[in-house]
Amino acid sequence: MSYEGVLEQSDSGLRELVEAGEEIIGYIYPHTPLELILAHGFTPSLMRAIPGITSGFEESLQTFACSYIRNLYNQRTNEQLPPISGLLFPGNTCDSLQNLTDIWKVRFSEDRVFRLTYPVTRYANDDSAEIYLTKELEILSSTIESTLDRPFTTDNYERAVSLIREFRLDAQFLYAARVVDPEVLSYTELARLVRSFLSAPVTSVGSEIHRVTLLVKEKLKSKGLLGIIDSILSGLQKKDLSKVNSFKPPSGPRLLVVGGMVEPQAIATIINGIDSVDDSILILDLLSFGFKSVFAPPINRSGNPFEEMAKSILAAPGEPTQEGLRYRMDFLKDLVKALHIDGLIICEQSFCDPDQFEAPSIEKAASAAGIRTVRIPLDPELSDRARIEVKIQTFLESLGIS
Amino acid sequence: MTEMKKEEKVYRQLESNKLLQQIMFQNMLMGHQASEENRLAWVTSGFPVEIPVAMDVGVSYPEQYGAIVGSQKVGPEVCGYAEDIGYSQELCSYARASIGSVENPDNSPMEGLPKPQALLAGNNICGTVLRWYDAISEQTGAPVFLFDTPPIEDEQPDHHKEYVRRGIERLVAFLGTTFNKTLTDERMQEVADLSSKALGLWTKSLTACKTSPSPLNCADRFLAMGPVVSMRGTELIIDFYQSLLDEVEMRVKEGLGAIRDEKIRLLWDNIPPWHSIFKFFNGLAKRGVVFPADTYTHAWSGKIEGDDLFGSVVSIYSNVYLNKGLNAKIDKMCKMIKDYNLDGFVMFSVRSCKRYSLGQLVSKEIVAERTGVPGVVIEGDMVDSRVYNEAQIQTRVDALLEMFM
Numbered sequence A: 001m002s003y004e005g006v007l008e009q010s011d012s013g014l015r016e017l018v019e020a021g022e023e024i025i026g027y028i029y030p031h032t033p034l035e036l037i038l039a040h041g042f043t044p045s046l047m048r049a050i051p052g053i054t055s056g057f058e059e060s061l062q063t064f065a066c067s068y069i070r071n072l073y074n075q076r077t078n079e080q081l082p083p084i085s086g087l088l089f090p091g092n093t094c095d096s097l098q099n100l101t102d103i104w105k106v107r108f109s110e111d112r113v114f115r116l117t118y119p120v121t122r123y124a125n126d127d128s129a130e131i132y133l134t135k136e137l138e139i140l141s142s143t144i145e146s147t148l149d150r151p152f153t154t155d156n157y158e159r160a161v162s163l164i165r166e167f168r169l170d171a172q173f174l175y176a177a178r179v180v181d182p183e184v185l186s187y188t189e190l191a192r193l194v195r196s197f198l199s200a201p202v203t204s205v206g207s208e209i210h211r212v213t214l215l216v217k218e219k220l221k222s223k224g225l226l227g228i229i230d231s232i233l234s235g236l237q238k239k240d241l242s243k244v245n246s247f248k249p250p251s252g253p254r255l256l257v258v259g260g261m262v263e264p265q266a267i268a269t270i271i272n273g274i275d276s277v278d279d280s281i282l283i284l285d286l287l288s289f290g291f292k293s294v295f296a297p298p299i300n301r302s303g304n305p306f307e308e309m310a311k312s313i314l315a316a317p318g319e320p321t322q323e324g325l326r327y328r329m330d331f332l333k334d335l336v337k338a339l340h341i342d343g344l345i346i347c348e349q350s351f352c353d354p355d356q357f358e359a360p361s362i363e364k365a366a367s368a369a370g371i372r373t374v375r376i377p378l379d380p381e382l383s384d385r386a387r388i389e390v391k392i393q394t395f396l397e398s399l400g401i402s
Numbered sequence B: 001m002t003e004m005k006k007e008e009k010v011y012r013q014l015e016s017n018k019l020l021q022q023i024m025f026q027n028m029l030m031g032h033q034a035s036e037e038n039r040l041a042w043v044t045s046g047f048p049v050e051i052p053v054a055m056d057v058g059v060s061y062p063e064q065y066g067a068i069v070g071s072q073k074v075g076p077e078v079c080g081y082a083e084d085i086g087y088s089q090e091l092c093s094y095a096r097a098s099i100g101s102v103e104n105p106d107n108s109p110m111e112g113l114p115k116p117q118a119l120l121a122g123n124n125i126c127g128t129v130l131r132w133y134d135a136i137s138e139q140t141g142a143p144v145f146l147f148d149t150p151p152i153e154d155e156q157p158d159h160h161k162e163y164v165r166r167g168i169e170r171l172v173a174f175l176g177t178t179f180n181k182t183l184t185d186e187r188m189q190e191v192a193d194l195s196s197k198a199l200g201l202w203t204k205s206l207t208a209c210k211t212s213p214s215p216l217n218c219a220d221r222f223l224a225m226g227p228v229v230s231m232r233g234t235e236l237i238i239d240f241y242q243s244l245l246d247e248v249e250m251r252v253k254e255g256l257g258a259i260r261d262e263k264i265r266l267l268w269d270n271i272p273p274w275h276s277i278f279k280f281f282n283g284l285a286k287r288g289v290v291f292p293a294d295t296y297t298h299a300w301s302g303k304i305e306g307d308d309l310f311g312s313v314v315s316i317y318s319n320v321y322l323n324k325g326l327n328a329k330i331d332k333m334c335k336m337i338k339d340y341n342l343d344g345f346v347m348f349s350v351r352s353c354k355r356y357s358l359g360q361l362v363s364k365e366i367v368a369e370r371t372g373v374p375g376v377v378i379e380g381d382m383v384d385s386r387v388y389n390e391a392q393i394q395t396r397v398d399a400l401l402e403m404f405m
Helices: A003-010 A012-019 A034-039 A067-077 A095-107 A128-148 A154-180 A187-199 A203-222 A226-238 A264-272 A305-314 A325-338 A353-368 A385-398 B002-008 B017-036 B050-054 B062-071 B075-084 B093-103 B128-140 B158-179 B185-210 B218-224 B226-230 B235-254 B274-285 B309-318 B326-339 B360-371 B390-402
Strands: A024-027 A043-046 A086-091 A113-117 A255-258 A282-286 A343-349 A372-378 B040-043 B058-060 B118-122 B144-147 B264-269 B289-294 B344-350 B375-380
Touching: A003 A264, A012 A024, A012 A043, A012 A187, A024 A034, A034 A043, A034 A128, A034 A154, A034 A305, A043 A187, A067 A095, A086 A095, A086 A128, A095 A113, A095 B326, A095 B360, A113 A128, A128 A305, A128 B158, A154 A187, A154 A203, A154 A226, A154 A282, A187 A203, A187 A264, A203 A226, A255 A325, A264 A282, A264 A385, A325 A353, A325 B128, A343 A353, A343 A385, A353 A372, A353 B128, A372 A385, B017 B040, B017 B058, B017 B218, B017 B226, B017 B235, B050 B158, B050 B185, B058 B062, B062 B075, B062 B093, B062 B226, B062 B274, B075 B093, B093 B128, B118 B128, B118 B158, B128 B144, B144 B158, B158 B309, B185 B218, B185 B226, B185 B235, B185 B289, B185 B309, B218 B226, B218 B274, B218 B289, B226 B235, B264 B326, B274 B289, B274 B390, B326 B360, B344 B360, B344 B390, B360 B375, B375 B390
Parallel strands: A024 A043, A024 A086, A086 A113, A255 A282, A255 A343, A343 A372, B040 B058, B040 B118, B118 B144, B264 B289, B264 B344, B344 B375
Antiparallel strands: none
């Protein structure tokens, strides 16, 4: 299936919602408080970068704006964003998104644009970030209420917390399961399920993921693998792999994909497009719309909603704004060792500061762990797909995989 | 004969530049001494440097070093050392210059900056500093302290102020632990006073450029801002800013401009192209173009004062130009064009600096519409001359100047 086809399939839930008259608030950053949006009676939907969009950014953005924000802007100018009631941008996460929000407000002044400004809390060892973010979330909530005339309701919030908790726990299990038995569920399917939920976090999609999880659990139970999967799951949840039980991985190459706001389905499509290779070689990703979204800890329903949402966001794994470089690289080294990773695919979105600054450090960390790497510069258009496939194929051959 | 040649130049040299060179040299020596004594921190330009200074921590500025690399025209080489170890050419050239010089000091100007024992990053100028200082930390082993000032849209809300204030308290604790130093109220007051005094003198020199002919041009200000960026809070720089102000006031009194034949007054937006700074501005000076104001050198203006010095630090360092939204930038540009009686503006779209540059295409339209004066956007880089197309820039500036004929 083409990449466009893959994306269309995973967006079907969103289309159904729109057709049913549901009101959508689009979001862009992985660590968005989905529960808050749901609590106001809106459906949050991840606005992804998509290929095949006619250019239109030139009126407002220079060519050195990151390819992700150029793509979003193109979608808006070409009226290809889904019908949404509002759009939530992140603040203080990267310069491109920060400035895009300002530009958007000027150029599309009729749009309802919200901004949640995150703290950058690394190296802090106090409650200041939590207090700050709690207040920001309260302000966002009251802004949504006053702008869109929909109050935050406890019933909606509690349903949202349950829905997202179940999604996270199921998806976390599936991630851990693939580490031990990558053929139990294709990476493509896992990426599709996660993507479907992030596009339309509704009960039907959550139920589909839960059904898949039960099936996978059943299969792995019969193979006697649930114990090791629990151990890996716990290690990933606690960001500490030192206590993961040792295990013998199945034969075959084991690759890890790292990067930022890169579409996991794009990576799966590229891998499956390479001759005589399938995505069972992808053991795990550490991407923003994959692992980093899935492994944000679920919210404790009994606490103050805004405080609990802030805690969950601040505890999300692998974010440069929340964890120092050394911490992340140490985690990476531990991870490749504990999970028997053979090689790393490092994705770099063009003109993306976070991706491009981190890539050399990832290479160094992998080298220190005795792991080979390949760097893949890419954009949402996959405009260089043929070359990317050749590069990955060459990398696989260097690992003895072909 | 020499005097005659000097007089023929379209551009008037500042006498106070001699003093400037001396104190910048002295600052470099102080940095080396601090490093040898294990009390040197590298800091970003928007960092509340008064606090480390008050705690007897020496400071060096990688951004200023990037400017030196650029002005010595070795940007491609030094940035290239960073690219050799994997940093993309698409990344900030200040960052690449400092990473490159740490990687290959022997082939970098001044053998790079002296080795730091801590890295103090303030994200009020951009988010890039966070990643950049991480990279330097990986190279040098020095720990990073991040002073987080979330961007401001309108008025800074109370919870925001409180959060930034907690960051200052953590900074004092971090410096205390890292360098075994303490901060006293007396010393903080003393440094704040010196900082405010220097800023007061500097601001007077800047505002003197409202007169016509303007006593300073862009390149003058970009050079003269060095001490106020890197040595705020020290006694050393007061004499320089006093002598600069004396010279500026003398020029105003005698009707002497920074250029000899001022015809067109323009606003400059963004960091300058350090590799071509004299060629660019002096080239335009020959055509009677002066830049009495710019958005960059005016960024250092807030005075730390009042009973609550930390509260003042919170306010000043959260409200810097680059930490505010597009509307604030547009308002400031419009105000400068009015206050300085400017005929137009030039926006340098710096490929390295997304925080400063993304949004310029929009603000150009709005500023032109509100003020009724024309502007142009030129694109390039401040350090890396490989992405600076002189001919293309010349053509665009020519097109702007034609509007004034």
